[in-house]
Amino acid sequence: MYQGYLIDLDGTMYNGETVIDGAKVFIDRLNEHNIPYLFLTNNATKSQEEATEKLLKMGFDVSKERMYTSSMATAEYLKTHHSGESAYVVGTDSLKTLIEKAGLHVTEGRAEVVVMGLDTDVTYNKLKEASLLVAGGASFIATNLDKKFPTEYGFVPGNGSLVQVVMETTNKKPVIIGKPEHHILEAALKRMKLDKENVAMIGDNYDTDIMTGINGGIDTIHVNTGVTPLEDILKKDVKPNHAVNNLAEWSVLS
Incomplete structure (x- = not known):
C-alpha cells in the first residue's frame, strides 16, 4: 500500500468538463482513509483556487491545499533563481x-x-x-x-x-518546470512530507505523468482515460508499475 499519491488532473480526473468514471470514487476512498494526496498538474492557466473550484463544481470533495500546479512550481523556481x-x-x-x-x-x-x-x-x-x-x-x-x-x-x-x-x-x-522534470516533483514531495518510495504517481500521459515517476524514482500507475492508450503503454521499453482502465479498479488499501 502506498502512503500517498500524486494525481494528474486532465485526462485522469476529467476530460474538459466531463468527470472520468471512477475518479470521484477514488478521491472519496483517499479521504475516507486519510491517505495524503496532491493533485500535480501541468495546467498553468488556472490559479490554485481556480483549479480547485473546478473540481468542487464537479462534485469532488477537495480543498485547495491538495492542489499543486506547474505555475506554482514555476513561481517558486523564479523566486529562487530570478x-x-x-x-x-x-x-x-x-x-x-x-x-x-x-x-x-x-x-x-x-x-x-x-x-x-x-x-x-x-x-x-x-x-x-x-x-x-x-x-x-x-x-x-x-x-x-x-x-x-x-x-x-x-x-x-x-x-x-x-x-x-x-x-x-x-x-x-x-x-x-512541470512534469516530467524534477522541479515540480521535488517541490510536491516536500509539501507532502513523504519519501518518494512511499508515493505513487497517477496519470494518463506517458510522456509527462509516467515519465515523472520514472525520472524521479517513484512508482507509477497509468490510467487508460486520456492521452496515452494502453496499447501504446504496452509497447514502451520502460512500462509503468501498474495499469488500470480507470481508478475505480485501484484499491488504496492493498
Whole structure:
C-alpha cells in the first residue's frame, strides 16, 4: 500500500468538463482513509483556487491545499533563481500574478526572463516578442511541454506546441518546470512530507505523468482515460508499475 499519491488532473480526473468514471470514487476512498494526496498538474492557466473550484463544481470533495500546479512550481523556481528580474510572460493573468508575487517585474517590453505557460489568447506578436527576447539572451522558462491535452471535444494544442515555436525560432531550449522534470516533483514531495518510495504517481500521459515517476524514482500507475492508450503503454521499453482502465479498479488499501 502506498502512503500517498500524486494525481494528474486532465485526462485522469476529467476530460474538459466531463468527470472520468471512477475518479470521484477514488478521491472519496483517499479521504475516507486519510491517505495524503496532491493533485500535480501541468495546467498553468488556472490559479490554485481556480483549479480547485473546478473540481468542487464537479462534485469532488477537495480543498485547495491538495492542489499543486506547474505555475506554482514555476513561481517558486523564479523566486529562487530570478528574484528582482523583469519577466515577459506568455500566459494567463493568474500566472502573471504568481510571478509578480515571486518578486519579479512583469513587463510587456524588454525583459531578463521569458516565461511561457499555456495562453489561449496567444497571438503571433506574443510569440514574436518571446522569440526576440530569448534570441537576445533572456532566460527561457516553460511551465511545461505538454503538446496536447484532452477536452470533451477532443485533443487541443498544449503549451508545448507554443513553446516549440520559440524553440524552433531561436534554437534555444527552456528550463522546464512541470512534469516530467524534477522541479515540480521535488517541490510536491516536500509539501507532502513523504519519501518518494512511499508515493505513487497517477496519470494518463506517458510522456509527462509516467515519465515523472520514472525520472524521479517513484512508482507509477497509468490510467487508460486520456492521452496515452494502453496499447501504446504496452509497447514502451520502460512500462509503468501498474495499469488500470480507470481508478475505480485501484484499491488504496492493498
